[in-house]
Amino acid sequence: MEEKKHPVFVKDPNKTYGLMEMVDGTSPMTEKRVEDTVETFPHYIILLTICTLAVTFILMIISLLFDAPLEELANPLVTPNPGKAPWYFTGIQELIHYTDKPVIPGIIIPICIVLWLFLIPYIDKKPGTKIGSFLNRIFIGGENRKVLLILFTAFIIGALIFTVIGALFRGENWNFVLPWK
Amino acid sequence: MKKGILQRISDSAVWRSIFRTGIPDTDLKRSMLIFNNFFLHIFPAKMKRHGLCFSFTFCLGGISCLLFIILTVTGILLMFLYTPSIERAYFDMQALALLFNGKILRNLHRWSAHGMVATVFFHMVRVFYTRSYRPPREFNWVVGIGLLVLTLALSYTGYLLPWDQLAYWGITVGTTIMTYTPFLGSYIRFFMLGADEVGHEALLRFYVLHCVVLPFFTGLLMAIHFWRVRKDGGISGPL
Numbered sequence: 097m098e099e100k101k102h103p104v105f106v107k108d109p110n111k112t113y114g115l116m117e118m119v120d121g122t123s124p125m126t127e128k129r130v131e132d133t134v135e136t137f138p139h140y141i142i143l144l145t146i147c148t149l150a151v152t153f154i155l156m157i158i159s160l161l162f163d164a165p166l167e168e169l170a171n172p173l174v175t176p177n178p179g180k181a182p183w184y185f186t187g188i189q190e191l192i193h194y195t196d197k198p199v200i201p202g203i204i205i206p207i208c209i210v211l212w213l214f215l216i217p218y219i220d221k222k223p224g225t226k227i228g229s230f231l232n233r234i235f236i237g238g239e240n241r242k243v244l245l246i247l248f249t250a251f252i253i254g255a256l257i258f259t260v261i262g263a264l265f266r267g268e269n270w271n272f273v274l275p276w277k
Numbered sequence: 278m279k280k281g282i283l284q285r286i287s288d289s290a291v292w293r294s295i296f297r298t299g300i301p302d303t304d305l306k307r308s309m310l311i312f313n314n315f316f317l318h319i320f321p322a323k324m325k326r327h328g329l330c331f332s333f334t335f336c337l338g339g340i341s342c343l344l345f346i347i348l349t350v351t352g353i354l355l356m357f358l359y360t361p362s363i364e365r366a367y368f369d370m371q372a373l374a375l376l377f378n379g380k381i382l383r384n385l386h387r388w389s390a391h392g393m394v395a396t397v398f399f400h401m402v403r404v405f406y407t408r409s410y411r412p413p414r415e416f417n418w419v420v421g422i423g424l425l426v427l428t429l430a431l432s433y434t435g436y437l438l439p440w441d442q443l444a445y446w447g448i449t450v451g452t453t454i455m456t457y458t459p460f461l462g463s464y465i466r467f468f469m470l471g472a473d474e475v476g477h478e479a480l481l482r483f484y485v486l487h488c489v490v491l492p493f494f495t496g497l498l499m500a501i502h503f504w505r506v507r508k509d510g511g512i513s514g515p516l
């Protein structure tokens with residue numbers, strides 16, 4: 097072969113190692129599982145640029161078409177009916193409407209939800225002990241986390257439904273109204 | 278061969294003093310371009326192909342970050358035009374609405390803020406369904422929930438600033454919910470408002486929280502969040 101006649105790499109007899117092979121590739125990565133990677137530039141940078149421009153453009157259009165609301169000057173003597181919290185809290189307001197113990201939907205439920213959210217990664221774990229795997233089965237539902245999926249999905253759908261009802265479908269004295277009427 | 282104009286610019290001493298790397302026509306130069314640039318060096322030189330899939334992240338975290346940047350820029354500009362006092366705040370808003378630029382500025386700030394609440398929430402939903410909070414990413418989920426709470430707090434404190442009926446009663450209704458806390462309720466409300474009712478003290482408190490305290494902590498947590506995304510090995514893999 098070619099290399100026999102003109103050896104490119106001559107093995108130094110004093111060395112215990114030598115260059116074995118030249119491999120075609122574009123990455124200097126060695127002794128690591130091959131990952132399916134691409135260069136950040138241009139692949140990611142292009143995506144980033146397109147996404148940034150698109151979002152900025154859409155926001156510009158929205159801002160041209162719709163004006164931020166500005167009602168009358170604040171007046172402590174004129175109570176609007178209904179008085180509404182910002183839309184992301186109308187779900188809580190809606191829940192308060194159903195009960196005469198506002199502390200439950202107003203304080204306890206939101207705090208419990210936030211605590212539960214904080215804890216999710218620490219409860220959805222491979223259980224180490226017997227009690228652990230028992231608790232895991234109740235609160236997570238095993239490896240495919242059925243219970244957690246149901247709970248979380250219920251939370252998301254519940255939050256969306258109550259927020260939409262509270263924000264759009266409630267009028268004077270918190271009575272049900274249709275927003276398009 | 279004659280050099281093109283672009284080639285000449287990117288070979289010039291001035292260009293090289295700023296950007297170091299010439300036209301990125303090799304993989305080495307493409308990597309150099311990322312880690313020699315202050316703004317790009319928070320990104321790795323290479324990324325998992327999978328992490329770039331739109332249908333995995335929907336870019337929701339990135340869009341949240343972009344909205345935060347837009348909010349910071351428009352917010353600083355608004356600070357030049359707004360006085361946090363109950364005598365002036367509302368009329369500053371009215372004056373803003375008379376100018377095209379002022380109106381656009383306020384609209385951009387308002388709609389981006391609403392948008393950010395939504396994108397951060399749906400980013401959390403995405404991370405949940407892809408189960409990306411599993412080790413080693415547990416703590417980044419915790420940081421994320423902190424960011425969700427801060428985003429809501431930012432939006433809420435900003436809601437009072439225009440000092441119109443919507444703002445005044447929105448905050449009155451919201452802080453009334455706080456009084457339902459057993460034992461501490463009225464103290465918490467007083468602490469938030471600096472008085473028994475929504476008034477000048479509340480406006481000043483909300484203003485400082487909205488323009489200084491909360492953005493600072495949000496920025497800090499975002500820095501930790503992004504740093505952790507990389508330390509935890511980039512975007513999580515498919516389920």
Ligand code: HEM
Binds near residue numbers: 340398404417422
């Ligand atoms: C201001 C709010 C937030 C910003 C700007 C933000 C930004 C980001 C960005 C840019 C990423 C990279 C991947 C992607 O775009 O999806 C990311 C990943 C992540 N975020 Fe957020 N985030 C925020 C809030 C949250 C929240 C509320 C949570 C969850 C409770 C969260 C948990 C995570 C986790 C666990 C990852 C890693 C995901 C993975 O490896 O697949 N973040 N975040």
